[in-house]
Amino acid sequence: MLDFDILEYQQRLEKTKISMANQGVEVLLITDPANMNYLSGYDAWSFYVHQMLIVIIDEPQPIWIGRYMDASGAKAKTWMYDENVMAYPDFYVQSDEYHPMQFIAEILEQIGQGNRVIGVEKEQYYFTAKSYEVLKEKLPNASFKDASLLVNWVRIIKSSQEIEYMRRAAQIAERAMNAGLKSIHTSARECDAAANIFFELVRGTEEYGGDYPAIVPMLPTGENTSTPHLTWSDQYFKEDNSVIIELAGCYKRYHCPLARTAHIGQPSEKLDRLAGIVAEGIDNVMSIVKPGVALEELEHEWRKSTRKYGIEKESRLGYSMGLNYPPDWGEHTASIRRGDQTILEPNMTFHFIPGIWLDYYGLEMSESFRVTESGVEMFTDYPRELLIQSPYQLPNDSNGIIS
Amino acid sequence: MLDFDILEYQQRLEKTKISMANQGVEVLLITDPANMNYLSGYDAWSFYVHQMLIVIIDEPQPIWIGRYMDASGAKAKTWMYDENVMAYPDFYVQSDEYHPMQFIAEILEQIGQGNRVIGVEKEQYYFTAKSYEVLKEKLPNASFKDASLLVNWVRIIKSSQEIEYMRRAAQIAERAMNAGLKSIHTSARECDAAANIFFELVRGTEEYGGDYPAIVPMLPTGENTSTPHLTWSDQYFKEDNSVIIELAGCYKRYHCPLARTAHIGQPSEKLDRLAGIVAEGIDNVMSIVKPGVALEELEHEWRKSTRKYGIEKESRLGYSMGLNYPPDWGEHTASIRRGDQTILEPNMTFHFIPGIWLDYYGLEMSESFRVTESGVEMFTDYPRELLIQSPYQLPNDSNGIIS
DSSP states (O other): OOSSOHHHHHHHHHHHHHHHHHHTOSEEEEOOHHHHHHHHOOOOSOTTSOOEEEEETTSSSOEEEEEGGGHHHHHHHOSSOGGGEEEEOGGGTTOSSOOHHHHHHHHHHHTTOTTSEEEEOSSOTTSBHHHHHHHHHHOTTOEEEEOTTHHHHHTTBOOHHHHHHHHHHHHHHHHHHHHHHHTOSTTSBHHHHHHHHHHHHHHOOSSSOOOOOSSOOBOOBGGGGGSSOOOOOSOBOOTTOEEEEEEEEEETTEEEEEEEEEEESSOOHHHHHHHHHHHHHHHHHHHTOOTTOBHHHHHHHHHHHHHTTTOOOOSOOEEEEOBOOTTOSEEEEEEESTTOOOBOOTTBEEEEOOOEEOSSOEEOOOEEEEEOSSSEEESOOOOOSOEEEOSSOOTTOSSSSOO | OOSSOHHHHHHHHHHHHHHHHHHTOSEEEEOOHHHHHHHHOOOOSOTTSOOEEEEETTSSSOEEEEEGGGHHHHHHHOSSOGGGEEEEOGGGTTOSSOOHHHHHHHHHHHTTOTTSEEEEOSSOTTSBHHHHHHHHHHOTTOEEEEOTTHHHHHTTBOOHHHHHHHHHHHHHHHHHHHHHHHTOSTTSBHHHHHHHHHHHHHHOOSSSOOOOOSSOOBOOBGGGGGSSOOOOOSOBOOTTOEEEEEEEEEETTEEEEEEEEEEESSOOHHHHHHHHHHHHHHHHHHHTOOTTOBHHHHHHHHHHHHHTTTOOOOSOOEEEEOBOOTTOSEEEEEEESTTOOOBOOTTBEEEEOOOEEOSSOEEOOOEEEEEOSSSEEESOOOOOSOEEEOSSOOTTOSSSSOO
């Protein structure tokens, strides 16, 4: 029933408590759904209402507090005793008068935690400015500390089981990329390609199913390739246009992102040249990945490799990733960019995505990788090149749509 | 290029300014992606980094501020002048040292807004506790007001164009429900049904494509039907199990949710009876929908209709919905529940979802509707009953998967 052995959850909890002790946090209020899942096993699309996992430094199990209708899901999906699952009544939901943090503050008082040092995730999507105000008001004897990313940093090194889940996600990512490419021609619409991609992402393989990715597939086309985060339209693909496909396979909430650029018809020389420069840059950077190297050295290697061709890239080149929920599969900890002195260790996992967005066109090509004991493991094995698409439907496809 | 006529965006802006004036807000900082889209047209999956739309009560156009790489998308996707699109450099992204709200505060100072009454969306996913702290610190002469839901309340009455988009979303919802049911039998896995649903949601119809819904399809099965927000697994469906399908069609970010419960094989008498009670309750409630009725009266009608059968439901029965982004398609304004005195007006739109979650089983059946000048328009036309599924694959389906 649980996605990991109960011992693994307990080890994660121990590591979290060590970080709490180091940061002087006695009670940690976790609102990030990935951090909740990581420590408790809880997995449901209920994070659109307030919910929380409470880790108390001198208590053996966390406490889950959420909406009444979600409590049986929490009992079924977590390793904790049922008594550690608590629920607030429905009148707290999206109300002018009541706020779930009032309920949570009362519980904290009742169990004797109202006067402790409480860590909160201040820079986290599901912990609102209002949540923090209510907690501060209702717990006047507590002292609050910013504990953003405390658990995220614990997550940065993956267990072998987590790596195995990411390898499965990688298999799904490759299938989804193939499915998307199959319908990139002038007889299909952008939404048809996106539908094919989603179908494969969710169906998974014959052996295991897929999960929803934390970000939907991005599919900018034509001039829109100059900007990275547009999704898709219902326009037909056009000859001589490029299409950027950025997607992630997902298995049990673990991601493997993959981006490629396709071109419908014959690409221009400059696009072709750009693809070669990016592929060479990726090769060079991957060749120096190993434990002991700092992330900023990867950025330096990229710069060295591409500057000679006149390519300058201001934005970061990648980030740590793995377990996550919408709206982002990145872990918000280490970034592959100038000044990031995080040292690579075995079983760190990153998405390296040196996207190039120019005035009227762009190119993305990415790789997800794991740091091994001595070097690098690539999660996917996909041609590192500009993918040339025939403008016409292949004769063995009835309609460009998966069958 | 724009999804609505420029005049419609300007009317929305005017209504927003009237609300601002009523609430004493001079500068409104909008972080809710649906509110940003509603007022500017901006649509991209970039809300996982900080971005903002600034409405100044005495300026004719809003200002968009976001990440550098997203600015060309904002120029392409909004109705404002390009000068009103501003961007922060990439080193502000997910950094220990820098926060995008520092940049935004500087802009506000520079354009002379640093000493005004500033409204912020305190109870909103993408406005973090940290964002608020940084703004308060960097704008010491401003006075801050909670303006959560200010724009959401403007959104509650839809234009005829918005209604048309929701009708399209409804067509997509029906197709997706059909596709899901097609693979609910003992030779298919939950992920296969979810894949079919996603495929139809995104492909849309021959005339128009689908968009990603703000919540993924929910697919609790068996005992998990006692809790509403679990997604899917890769287990095969089992005979004598129920499956709840809750999904939404989406067109240009406008939603039409639809929920039904299927049963594989012969349902128990009590489940069958429960479905009849819920269907009768929905009929009764829908029959009294018209302008001038308060939402709490709908709840009262439901209670009257179902209490005689021994059904008690604590949680709310529905909510206003339309335009949205993950993690929720609800608008967080009016709810169909006890005590909500919002009065129905023409072109309000709701999802009525009286889910019943009991100890070991549950049932969901829902309707999305629009209040008309004299009554109600149902968005979908789907059998209001428990859907009985054969445990065996139909002979004309090769594998339970869409072809």
